[in-house]
Amino acid sequence: MAELTVEERVTDLEYLMADLLRETARTSVELREFKDEMREFKDEMREFKDETRRERIRMNRQWGELANKMGTLVEDLILPSLPAILQKAVDCRAETIEAVMPRPVRRHATERSRQREFDGVVVCGDYLLVAESKSSLTAEKIREFTDSLPEVRDFFPEFADRKTIGVIASLHVPENLIPFAEKQGILIIGFGRENMELLNQPGFQPKAF
Known part of the structure; x- marks a missing residue:
């Protein structure tokens, strides 16, 4: 080749x-x-x-x-969100929750003629969390709720040794009411992108009543 x-x-x-x-x-x-x-x-x-x-x-x-x-805002949206709110606010984990009470009606421990209905109550660790829902929120409503918190343990004597903290919730929360609620020592939650979210500033510590 x-x-x-x-x-x-x-x-x-x-x-x-x-x-x-x-x-x-x-x-x-x-x-x-x-x-x-x-x-x-x-x-x-x-x-x-x-x-x-x-x-x-x-x-x-x-x-x-x-x-x-x-009238089912508490049961449908607020109560299911409270375990996560508690963990974020006071580091109370879901596994330490003792009781979740939707709309409990209780009598005063000593003044038996007095009766009070609460929107929601959660017992977790050292805390007795009292939730109040409002269709519309004002500074006056926040103040009234705050004023009612010191006597909560009189309606829950079995949890008298717990620290009572309050959380107020509404679908629509005006931004100017968030610092007002914080001055009162109150947790405040509102509707976020997909569910109820804690609106307080990071690091905020609620007042124990």
């Missing part, structure tokens, strides 16, 4: 290089198209997730407003 001349070898090599360049160019185009398709897919998924989150927030808020109208 005759050996290829140098010129023929160079020509063959040039053909091979040309084929390689064409293949590389085609692969680059395909990769670029694939990246574009993946980018479009990610954008569509991000938009879908954002829309889903917005819809969930809208539905939760509508549910909260409906529960508020039906």
